[in-house]
Structures are given as structure tokens and as C-alpha cells.
Amino acid sequence: MGALIEFREVCKFYKMGDSIVRAADHISMQIERGEFVAIVGQSGSGKSTCMNIIGCLDVPTEGVYLLDGRDVGKMNKRELAEIRNELLGFIFQQYNLLPKLNLLENVEVPLMYAGVGLAERRERAKAALERVGLGDKLRHKPSELSGGQQQRVSIARALVGNPAVILADEPTGALDSHTSREVLAMLQDMHKAGNTIVLITHDNSIAVQAQRIIRLEDGRVVYDGDAHAPQAMVQSSAMGGMVS
Numbered sequence: 001m002g003a004l005i006e007f008r009e010v011c012k013f014y015k016m017g018d019s020i021v022r023a024a025d026h027i028s029m030q031i032e033r034g035e036f037v038a039i040v041g042q043s044g045s046g047k048s049t050c051m052n053i054i055g056c057l058d059v060p061t062e063g064v065y066l067l068d069g070r071d072v073g074k075m076n077k078r079e080l081a082e083i084r085n086e087l088l089g090f091i092f093q094q095y096n097l098l099p100k101l102n103l104l105e106n107v108e109v110p111l112m113y114a115g116v117g118l119a120e121r122r123e124r125a126k127a128a129l130e131r132v133g134l135g136d137k138l139r140h141k142p143s144e145l146s147g148g149q150q151q152r153v154s155i156a157r158a159l160v161g162n163p164a165v166i167l168a169d170e171p172t173g174a175l176d177s178h179t180s181r182e183v184l185a186m187l188q189d190m191h192k193a194g195n196t197i198v199l200i201t202h203d204n205s206i207a208v209q210a211q212r213i214i215r216l217e218d219g220r221v222v223y224d225g226d227a228h229a230p231q232a233m234v235q236s237s238a239m240g241g242m243v244s
Helices: 047-054 077-087 103-113 118-131 147-159 177-192
Strands: 005-016 019-031 036-040 062-067 088-091 165-169 196-201 212-217 220-226
Touching: 005 047, 019 047, 019 220, 036 047, 036 177, 047 062, 047 165, 047 196, 077 088, 077 103, 088 147, 103 118, 103 147, 118 147, 147 165, 147 177, 165 177, 177 196
Parallel strands: 036 196, 036 212, 088 165, 165 196
Antiparallel strands: 005 019, 005 062, 212 220
């Protein structure tokens, strides 16, 4: 069986005025089922572009992206939405919770899109909120919670569909250091439970929570290996580029 996530010479080019910006420039990588991988880079490195492609929110200009063996670049918008809902759980920096819905309803949203019936939706959403320690706040609105609690709701929402991949985009970016540690510990627990975690971050101290680091600069991979090897932290002084 092949890798869960595979980039083969993936490129993403944007035209800006008369010039071409190479947001991803012939990136090749494989992420196996059950790995915890951090994709790391400064603004302009291409990490957000990679996240959008991995998350089926965008498609390569050139090259091939295979998700669970399926060629994402050949999919139409409906197929992209289906594979996104089936295989991916998202954790965002800004939580992206719906303010008018209570926590239970927020966590149910991906299951609603997947066509899961109401009784099963409720049961699974409740179990996911209990897993992140919010089983006593099911009827609360997001505005009644702290930032850390809101991020835990978004983790429950990411988990509720039992996705193949949890894609965490700067998940601690809006949190204080104590709450950040709690969220990272939850990601570790999810990994130990068998989830595949892809963490997108600019912060080396966050990246070392992963087993493996893929470091990007100017749309290219400059390191791919053990997160705790000394060279994993080496960065060049050239951090140029316009697209993150």
C-alpha cells in the first residue's frame, strides 16, 4: 500500500503582474499513515500552499498529489469536497467555529455534510467533545469559552469524522504558552491513538513536537528528516518570497 500523502514534483505558480511566483517548486514528499509530521517554514516558504494542496483546498499547477492513492489534481470541485470531508480533519489557528451554534452543533457540522443521521451525529459529537474534556459544555456557545476551550472544540470537530489525516494549521498561534502546551499534548495523544497528524507551523519550538520535520524555503524542501536531529533546526538566511 502506498503513502497516505504523496507529492510528486508538485508545483504551484501564481502570476503577479509580469512575474511568476513559485509558491511550490517541484516538491516531492511522502507521509505514511500514522506519522506525525511538521511542515515548517517562514512566511513565503510555501508551507501554506502545501497545506492548501494537502487539504484539497487547492490543486497543483504541475506535478501529482495523491491522497490515499487518489489523484487530487484530476478532481472537480464536488469530488474535492467529498474527499476533504471523507479523509481530512482541520484544526485552524482562528478556530473557525460558527458563533450562533452551540458546541454540539459546531462539532456536528462535518457529519451533517457527510449525510450522517441526526441521532448518530449527536452521539458522535458528544463523544468527541467528551474526549477533549468539554462534555459538560455541550450547549454553550463559542463566545462563552476561552480561546483554549474554543481550540479544543475545533479539535473535537476535526476528530468527529474519524479522518485519515488531521491537518493542524498553526493551531497554537492565537493561544498563550500554557494553553499551547495543552493543545500540543492533545495532538500527541491523538498521534498515540493512531491518527496521522500534519502540523503546519513557522515555529521551531512547536515543530519539534512532531517525529519528522519537512522544512521549506522559497517553495522548495531544504530538509526532510528526524525532528530532533541538529540539522532539522538549520535555516538559511535567505527567507525571501511573497507567498506563504
